[in-house]
Amino acid sequence: MKIDLANPAWQQTLPPARSLATDAPVAACAFNRDGSTVAFALGDGCVRLLPADIQQAAPEAAAPLHTGVALSLVGDPAGDGFVSGGDDGRVLRLAADGTATELLAQKGKWIEHLVAHRTGAVAASAGKSMFLFRDGEVREFGPHPSTVAGLDFSKDGSRVACAHYGGITVWSLSKEVVLPPRRFAWQGSHVALRWSTDGKFIATGTQENDIHVWRVAQATDMRMQGYPAKVKSLSWTADARFLYTSSQPVFTAWPFSGKGPEGKPPLQFGDEGAGLMTVVAAHPTAEFVAGGYDSGELQLGDIRTKRSVVLKMADGSPITCLAWSPDGFKLAVGNDRGDLLTIDLRR
Template identity: 30%
Template sequence: MNQTLASPPAPAGLTGTALFDLLARSWTLEAPVASVTLDTAGKAAGFALADGRLALVPLDDPDSPMQRIRLELDSGRSTIRQREKPVAPPVYTENLGGTAAMVAASGKIGFLAAAADGRVWRVTPRGQVIPLSREARPLSALATDGRGLVALAQEGKVDLLEEEGMTRRVGLLTAGAATALAFAPDGQSLAVRLAEGVLLWPPGQEAVLLPFPGSGPVAFSAGGGWLAASDGDQGLWLYRRADGSFGQIGNFRAPPLSMTFGAGDATLFAGGAFRLAGWSLDTPPLDGGQSGALRSGRSGLVLVERVAAHPDRDLVAFGTAEGAVALVRPGLPDEMLLCPGDGAAITALHWSACGLHLAIGTAAGGAALVTLPPRLFK
């Protein structure tokens, strides 16, 4: 049975819309999903589970929607046939610590995973687990630059190491334990989230403390010109690196658990509201969130918890506390619903670097890779 891609169908049940059923591979995993990471080679998605394991699935699909699309010569419309080949089951790793592992993309192969007790492993796309180190003290955060450098946070310090051999390159003393780390896209700076603020650290040089107290995630824009940090309460901080100007955006309904910058460093989006919260950075919200506000999608009664901007297109995915996932264009009211929601919160949302796949994870152990052909958005 073929369906056209020109007009996405209406929702059809809790498993997803008819469009989702045609475009997605989905699994019910054996534990709640805490996060999802895609490797730098574009080979696999790693779902970190609450019980300490990783569930690995390949991005390559022998029955991909890209292969199932046909162009009707008489009408010029694109149609897609139903999947014929079964979806491959996920590969589970051994337990890596009893609670959700910290996971980042390796600069070599696959993923790096760290347990709170200090153990660090390399996990290959096929599920092989290779011990790399055992730190003497518990770890609180992990980040990689995708080029072979690893940052590990412990109580009172952050160390920068070479992934090959886990050789320590340089360290930074901190007041307490960092709760989040993020490399700038050029790898020349590391953002370190502490309770009293965010340290912006060019490794080997003196760190600058940005006066952004709180907790929660930190994120650089793809071009590196902007830094956003949750304040752990009902807002976030926004910092423009070119001139050091900053502002606090408040009045969220809940702490933003997720934030994302749009392609070209032109926009910022965050969870924590009853609709997708977003701003144009042409008129940045450095005045408390009033400037540049973008009304995207529709307002509802359920919090948006996870957001992910497409790496190339003017397109944003968001997931709600009840499990719905939709796609919107910034500043426009229309939404393309992928999953209507089954009551389990979306806990992970991530685009592949090529922009073809959207990875989704839920608090009930639901997982999916949605392959979205470019012609769907023409």
């Protein structure tokens, strides 16, 4: 990916983008498997599907899919569309044309978290349970000690980790060899979870304004403190060398190569933005990272040069979600006001 943040063109002009205004906050955004379509889950129950090509016209909004709020969204790893979840307790599989098929209905529960794996599996949280969708089957795991507040697949897709009050639980997904779940305990509420891209670590953000990380093989843990707010967004670099975290005014990356971050400060770089970062998203292949702020500002950082540039100016509406296209050239952005932004970084 040829992006040079030291180039004056990147410092002086904003990249081309398509922006579409709606009347509902954006809860999540995602690209489909081949990157041709971008989708946004909205607070009015709609899931807006737009062409990823910013030169193409946006189609008219379709009727709401969820009878309430659309809360979660991922690209369908087994198709050309998406999978969405809502506060109506439904998980829907969406085709590229927006046609919906119901995968799950859990009345009275919220589908707050969805994750997908390249093997074709999708996991969803519903109350204290986690549901796995794979090969046309649905399996339930749980219950957990409290509502599942985050989940993620292991690198190979053989396990899913669920965050809850008091720590995390890791489930083996094999049907041939049934293994008991592994419990990694740490007091308090855990509000976000990400499994490292090399499979060695699981990180959570906690209610106490810090992050907690476990080494999966050894079951040892570490705690990193000093945040001014809860860390609700975590993102590992593609090579798992760094863990990016929200809730700071600059890009903050904890080093996990060598002996790891114990006793070391995080790497912080870039220009201090307006406010605190609400969402971070590491690039899928290169050493770039996107960071959205509670002020609405959006920055792109380069950990190699320790530089950052502004991709979107502050407008007073917090950025709520970010998603990279599979090829890493487009970035989807949603905010609390309901703006749907697709940025093309090719220049």
